[in-house]
Structures are given as C-alpha cells and as structure tokens.
Amino acid sequence: MSQNILVTGGTGYIGSHTIIELLNAGYNVICVDNLSNSKIEVLDRIAQLSPSEKLKFYQLDIQDRAALSQVFSENNIDAVIHFAAFKAVGESVLHPLKYYHNNIIGSLVLLEVMQKYQVKKIVFSSSAAVYGEPAATPIREDFPTFATNPYGFSKLVFEQVLDDLRKADDTWCILKLRYFNPVGAHSSGLIGEDPNGIPNNLMPYISQVAVGKCKYLNIFGNDYPTPDGTAIRDYIHVVDLAIGHLLALDYLNKHAKSLLTLNLGTGMGHSVLEVIHAFEEACGKKIPYKFVSKRSGDVAKCYADPTLANQLLSWKTQFSLLQMCCDSWNWQSKNPNGYA
Ligand code: NAD
Ligand code: UD1
Numbered sequence: 001m002s003q004n005i006l007v008t009g010g011t012g013y014i015g016s017h018t019i020i021e022l023l024n025a026g027y028n029v030i031c032v033d034n035l036s037n038s039k040i041e042v043l044d045r046i047a048q049l050s051p052s053e054k055l056k057f058y059q060l061d062i063q064d065r066a067a068l069s070q071v072f073s074e075n076n077i078d079a080v081i082h083f084a085a086f087k088a089v090g091e092s093v094l095h096p097l098k099y100y101h102n103n104i105i106g107s108l109v110l111l112e113v114m115q116k117y118q119v120k121k122i123v124f125s126s127s128a129a130v131y132g133e134p135a136a137t138p139i140r141e142d143f144p145t146f147a148t149n150p151y152g153f154s155k156l157v158f159e160q161v162l163d164d165l166r167k168a169d170d171t172w173c174i175l176k177l178r179y180f181n182p183v184g185a186h187s188s189g190l191i192g193e194d195p196n197g198i199p200n201n202l203m204p205y206i207s208q209v210a211v212g213k214c215k216y217l218n219i220f221g222n223d224y225p226t227p228d229g230t231a232i233r234d235y236i237h238v239v240d241l242a243i244g245h246l247l248a249l250d251y252l253n254k255h256a257k258s259l260l261t262l263n264l265g266t267g268m269g270h271s272v273l274e275v276i277h278a279f280e281e282a283c284g285k286k287i288p289y290k291f292v293s294k295r296s297g298d299v300a301k302c303y304a305d306p307t308l309a310n311q312l313l314s315w316k317t318q319f320s321l322l323q324m325c326c327d328s329w330n331w332q333s334k335n336p337n338g339y340a
Helices: 013-024 042-049 065-074 089-094 096-116 150-168 202-210 238-254 272-283 307-313 321-334
Strands: 004-008 028-033 055-059 079-082 121-127 173-179 181-183 217-220 235-237 259-264 289-292
Touching (some): 089 096, 096 121, 121 238, 150 259, 173 238, 181 238, 202 321, 217 272, 272 321
Parallel strands (some): 004 028, 028 055
C-alpha cells in the first residue's frame, strides 16, 4: 500500500519539486498551503508532470488547528514533510514577530495535531542559516549553531523543540535537514522559483537580469578572503534536494525512533563570479554587474560537508552548477513573470 505523506508548504519552491518526486515514486500526497508565498497554478503544472490523482490539496494555514485536524481525520497520514514557513532573512529582521509567529507557532500546532493523531514521523526543513558565521568550512552537522537573524533563530528554536520532543517520547522519528543554497528548477521548465517582487537571492536575481526584468546585478562585496574576492556558497539543485526528502522518508521508515540532523549540500563552494559565468554560459548572454558593499550578515564562505547524508541516506547530488543555471534559465525564460 502506498504511504500517505502530508506536505506542508507544498505549493512553494522546494515543496512543489518534492511533490513531483513523491508522486512519481508512488506516494499519495496531501498538500496543505495557505498560498501566502505561492500560487495555485503550481498544482496544474504538477499535474502535467506526475500522477495528480494521487494528490489532494487543502488551502489552509497550519496555525488553524481545526482545519489541520480535519485534514488528519480525513486522511490516514503516515508521515509529514514540513516546508511551510516564511523564509526572507531581511524581512525577518524588519518583522521578527511575524516570523517567529508563523515559523514557530505554525510548527507547534502541526506537532500537536500530529501527536493527537499519533502521526510521529516528520522531516523538517532547516537551513544552513543555523550555522551563523561558521568557524570553518566544510561545515559539519556537529559544528556550533547560532543565528544572525530572526529567520535563522526560528529554525534553530524549532530544531530544539524537535530534540526536546524526541527526548520526552522516543516513539517520534525526526529528520532535520539543513539545506544549503537551493537553486535551479524542474527540467521541464514548468515549475521553478517565483519570488514575490524583487528577488533577495542570487540565482533568481541573475535570472531576472538575464530575462531583462532587472538591469544589472549588484555583487555584495569583492574583498572577501576568497580566490576572486566574492563570497562562496554551496548551491544545490532543487531536484537533488527533493530526492533527498524521499530518501529521508525511506530512512525514517527503516529506522524507528530516529533523531537525525543532516546537511543537504553538494560539498562544493562556488563564488558569486563563478555563478555569473556559469549562468552566462547557460543563457548565452552577458550578465552586467556592479560591485557594491557587503550585505550585512553575509559570511565569506559557507559550504557543507554532506558525508553524513551521503552515507546514511545513500544520497548523492547529481547536478552541476552549469546544469543548475541551465534549468533556472529554462524556467525563467519560459515563465518571465513566474506563474502569473
Ligand atoms: P517557499 O516560500 O517557496 O515555500 C513555503 C510555502 O509555505 C509557501 O508556499 C507558503 O505559501 C507556505 N506557507 C508559509 N507559511 C504557511 C502557513 N502558516 N500555513 C500554510 N502554508 C504556509 O519556500 P521554499 O524555498 O520552498 O522553502 C521551503 C522550506 O525550506 C522553508 O521552511 C524554508 O525556510 C526552508 N529553506 C529554504 C531555503 C531556500 O533557500 N529556499 C533554504 C533553507 C531552508
Ligand atoms: C540565503 C539566506 C540564508 C539561507 C540561504 C539558503 C540571506 C541573508 N541569507 O543565504 O539564511 O539559509 O539563503 O538558501 O538571505 N548576492 C549578491 N547579489 C545579490 C544577491 C546575493 O552578490 O543580489 C550574493 C550574496 O552576498 C551571497 C551569495 O550571493 O554571497 C548568495 O546569496 P543568497 O542567494 O541571498 O543566499 P545566502 O545569502 O547564502
């Protein structure tokens, strides 16, 4: 019998890619999302790429306990993949209460409802943001954690909630996945990242420069202690990340009582200039840029040691930086205005 997986935040960027992989692997998916940062059109695109008769959608806020309970009572849920959260770092600094409220309260309500219905398997979306300014690279899961902004703290706090819950009740199975920098899009170009307004993150910004929506890219800092002076990150293809979630579910199914934290990154760092050059190769255009001062809170180098995930999940990333850029460009050029 196929398992029933509840995916919160499933119409968002990473959730939509993960749902396609889940459906194609034979899972039944129950997606809940309040569409605060995603569009309903995503569901039609998912239907073009996977067996959509196995997908149910509920538009709801996970803070709405009654609505969420109804979903659990109508569906025999086996496990939860929890993506729903706000994720813009800058906005979290300006509106900390909004971020703590949504990311913490929403997640607590989810756990309480799960407990009520005796669903005790969860895969949680954490972030490399929990490493703050890392002492060294590559970053291992046992490095000290700290956050430099409310978004990062909201992830850190919820990681602690999960640890405490598992300590109190060892029948919970918990996998916390710390993502590095998800980029790229499904190879069809039908789904991809569709940020509201001006993008905050590098790849969507470069894509919008390439498609003519933004004039040039501001590169934040050119005097970092890196080979070309620009900052280094671990960009990971969103489909590699999505597949990591399927393997995480397999792991939870095979290892009762787990509590595990894993980095999902490629283990390779690329500078901003390297990303620009790869994108130029992908789209066949020049990406104009200017150097401006560093963005506050940015670190020089952040890339994962993914050995644990490689070993425990038998997970390996497949996609190169060039492929990430090709797929981002394919999505952006076919959908210059996103899903609109
Ligand atoms: P996203 O904004 O595209 O998707 C999140 C989805 O959750 C959206 O569809 C939004 O409408 C929904 N949502 C938010 N609050 C909700 C609520 N209270 N109830 C119901 N739905 C709600 O973001 P994403 O990039 O797909 O990120 C998914 C998860 O991964 C988030 O938890 C994010 O913090 C985490 N993460 C993302 C990145 C990244 O760079 N994209 C990196 C590290 C971690
Ligand atoms: C961002 C989040 C981080 C989250 C991570 C996961 C911020 C401050 N941090 O990290 O919490 O865990 O995403 O995806 O948002 N850059 C430019 N010009 C731009 C945009 C970015 O030069 O217009 C540079 C940045 O300085 C950085 C790199 O590109 O060096 C990547 O930036 P971005 O895509 O925003 O990701 P992070 O800052 O790594």
